[in-house]
Amino acid sequence: MMVKWEGPHPDEGSIHAWLDGALDASEAATVEAHVRECAECTSRVAEARGLIAGASRVVGGLDEVPAALIRPAMTPTAKSGNSMWRMLRVTPARASIAAVLLVALGIALTRTRIATESVTSATSSSASRLSKEGVVASAPLPNAAPMKDGLLDSAIARRLANDHPVRTLEATPGMSVPAPSPSEVASATAPDASSPTRVAAAKVSIRAQLDSAGPPADRARVGFDAAAPATARRMALAGRAAEGAIAPFAVSGRVGSVAVSQPLAGQCYLVESSKAGAQWGSVTLPLIVAFDSSGPIARVMTAAGGETDTRATLRQVAPDSLVLRLRRIGYDGSLTLSGMGATRSGVMRSSQSTMRLSEVVTTGVSADAAAATDPARGRVGSDSARSSRAPAAPAAPAPLASSRETGIAGGAAAALVVSARLVNCPKS
Amino acid sequence: MNEARDWCPARDVPSSRVMVTPDRLTALFRAYHQPLVRFLTRQLGDRDWAEEIAQETFVRALKQETIASERSWIFAVAMNLVRDETRKDARHRRRLELMRDEARAESVVEPAPTSMERDDERAMARKAIEALAERDRDALLMKEEGLSYEEIAAALELSVGSVGTTLSRARRRLTEAYEMLQAEAAGAKAPA
Numbered sequence: 001m002m003v004k005w006e007g008p009h010p011d012e013g014s015i016h017a018w019l020d021g022a023l024d025a026s027e028a029a030t031v032e033a034h035v036r037e038c039a040e041c042t043s044r045v046a047e048a049r050g051l052i053a054g055a056s057r058v059v060g061g062l063d064e065v066p067a068a069l070i071r072p073a074m075t076p077t078a079k080s081g082n083s084m085w086r087m088l089r090v091t092p093a094r095a096s097i098a099a100v101l102l103v104a105l106g107i108a109l110t111r112t113r114i115a116t117e118s119v120t121s122a123t124s125s126s127a128s129r130l131s132k133e134g135v136v137a138s139a140p141l142p143n144a145a146p147m148k149d150g151l152l153d154s155a156i157a158r159r160l161a162n163d164h165p166v167r168t169l170e171a172t173p174g175m176s177v178p179a180p181s182p183s184e185v186a187s188a189t190a191p192d193a194s195s196p197t198r199v200a201a202a203k204v205s206i207r208a209q210l211d212s213a214g215p216p217a218d219r220a221r222v223g224f225d226a227a228a229p230a231t232a233r234r235m236a237l238a239g240r241a242a243e244g245a246i247a248p249f250a251v252s253g254r255v256g257s258v259a260v261s262q263p264l265a266g267q268c269y270l271v272e273s274s275k276a277g278a279q280w281g282s283v284t285l286p287l288i289v290a291f292d293s294s295g296p297i298a299r300v301m302t303a304a305g306g307e308t309d310t311r312a313t314l315r316q317v318a319p320d321s322l323v324l325r326l327r328r329i330g331y332d333g334s335l336t337l338s339g340m341g342a343t344r345s346g347v348m349r350s351s352q353s354t355m356r357l358s359e360v361v362t363t364g365v366s367a368d369a370a371a372a373t374d375p376a377r378g379r380v381g382s383d384s385a386r387s388s389r390a391p392a393a394p395a396a397p398a399p400l401a402s403s404r405e406t407g408i409a410g411g412a413a414a415a416l417v418v419s420a421r422l423v424n425c426p427k428s
Numbered sequence: 429m430n431e432a433r434d435w436c437p438a439r440d441v442p443s444s445r446v447m448v449t450p451d452r453l454t455a456l457f458r459a460y461h462q463p464l465v466r467f468l469t470r471q472l473g474d475r476d477w478a479e480e481i482a483q484e485t486f487v488r489a490l491k492q493e494t495i496a497s498e499r500s501w502i503f504a505v506a507m508n509l510v511r512d513e514t515r516k517d518a519r520h521r522r523r524l525e526l527m528r529d530e531a532r533a534e535s536v537v538e539p540a541p542t543s544m545e546r547d548d549e550r551a552m553a554r555k556a557i558e559a560l561a562e563r564d565r566d567a568l569l570m571k572e573e574g575l576s577y578e579e580i581a582a583a584l585e586l587s588v589g590s591v592g593t594t595l596s597r598a599r600r601r602l603t604e605a606y607e608m609l610q611a612e613a614a615g616a617k618a619p620a
Binding site for chain 2: 054
């Protein structure tokens with residue numbers, strides 16, 4: 001009996017019938033031909049595949065295994081929480097929706113956060129972030145225009161004195177409020193870039209951009225006058241976002257300060273995945289997450305112990321879980337590890353951010369200018385050779401998230417099952 | 429030799445009619461007992477009960493002279509039995525189920541953490557599957573046992589054209605329900 005649908009697009013039932021092999025040859029050919037041409041139907045087919053696989057898994061979970069025997073196929077890979085995570089990733093559709101939310105939120109938050117940061121140079125309490133801003137922004141800029149900075153500083157102080165929602169963001173994952181002094185911040189965020197000359201050089205180059213950038217930079221700087229509507233809007237947005245769940249993995253939904261629990265301080269986890277060439281942000285797995293004893297910021301290193309400019313901040317530590325936020329210019333991501341002790345398993349996600357992020361990072365310079373002055377961005381905390389990798393800043397300005405309802409520049413966040421185990425920290 | 433009624437040369441299901449000789453029954457049993465038990469376990473959440481009903485199903489098959497579309501028939505009969513029994517004795521059975529689950533939970537058969545997780549997952553899967561409408565659930569579970577659309581249509585007295593829609597609805601609701609349960613469980617576990 002023929003399955004019929006109206007119009008060019010097969011309905012959901014027909015898509016499932018097609019995927020189940022229940023359509024006869026001509027119907028199947030029709031569907032296949034259409035799907036090949038139709039992007040919308042292609043994504044519906046992808047979603048259907050996900051639902052089919054997911055439902056199959058759930059149904060499989062209903063089976064009762066005799067007590068004495070665990071079927072190998074059903075056995076979680078000996079790490080607690082692993083199969084739970086597999087069940088979570090029920091459908092690519094859900095994963096992509098979650099990714100959209102994650103990236104969109106990340107973009108919205110980061111845009112505001114970065115915009116705020118670029119100005120709050122003196123009091124960047126979120127040292128956890130992209131270490132470049134952390135260090136550069138925290139140290140006072142060279143006194144080319146001391147008056148402006150003075151105004152700026154007082155404006156910032158005023159801003160921070162108010163109980164503004166954005167302050168929660170400032171306090172970002174992993175850092176406790178109130179903001180540490182700039183010097184503390186500088187030392188905390190640049191464990192491997194303590195060279196004052198590098199910092200100074202970075203500052204100078206940033207300063208040069210600031211000065212040469214003209215109106216946009218000024219706008220960024222003075223934009224924190226309380227009257228600036230655009231900024232206020234951005235802050236309101238950030239505030240609202242901060243009140244909601246920040247990331248899918250933030251189970252508590254609260255941006256809280258997280259102290260490094262004693263067991264973690266000074267420890268290193270080697271994170272691996274079975275997928276070859278998998279990456280977290282711009283770092284290829286396997287990688288090492290090294291928890292400093294000084295705070296909730298972990299360094300991310302290559303498996304060989306090489307430095308990267310990626311960091312991870314602790315968002316949540318519970319007896320049976322660990323959530324880390326990826327800190328790398330141009331990327332959003334997280335790593336959630338469950339279980340306890342020396343071996344854990346979990347899920348890792350990362351995705352590219354939009355152009356606006358790196359644009360604002362270079363203090364309001366336009367996208368083109370940013371690309372041109374890339375080498376001068378002076379990423380503190382890494383070798384300059386590595387910093388010129390410019391990972392997530394697409395050369396062409398990508399459409400902003402705001403211009404598309406659910407736009408994701410750079411693709412959906414890919415989720416990856418990973419395992420992590422304690423290793424000796426590499427000597428750096 | 430029994431008279432073969434409406435004997436036709438065997439064709440692919442759904443319309444083949446086969447005599448149920450003892451040999452045939454053995455073949456039926458071998459082919460369908462395992463999937464039927466699995467199907468019933470998933471339906472009922474209770475393997476012992478599933479075995480009972482599977483037995484009863486095959487006993488009834490013996491009483492048939494011929495069976496049209498064997499697999500559909502077997503699953504349809506099994507499901508009717510399930511419905512009858514559950515209607516008759518719903519509360520009693522549920523109580524028994526609960527008691528059995530409790531007993532299993534308390535038994536120290538497997539101290540390994542994997543089995544506890546497995547039980548948690550199974551409990552969640554059970555809740556999720558029970559969130560489905562009966563028809564949707566039946567269709568999905570049959571599909572998982574490899575029944576074709578025609579067989580499912582025959583067993584459930586649906587039109588073949590509506591099996592796809594039924595399955596798509598079932599799959600979507602099931603995954604949604606499961607994810608919600610996952611989220612609840614995660615929320616419950618996380619520190620406030």
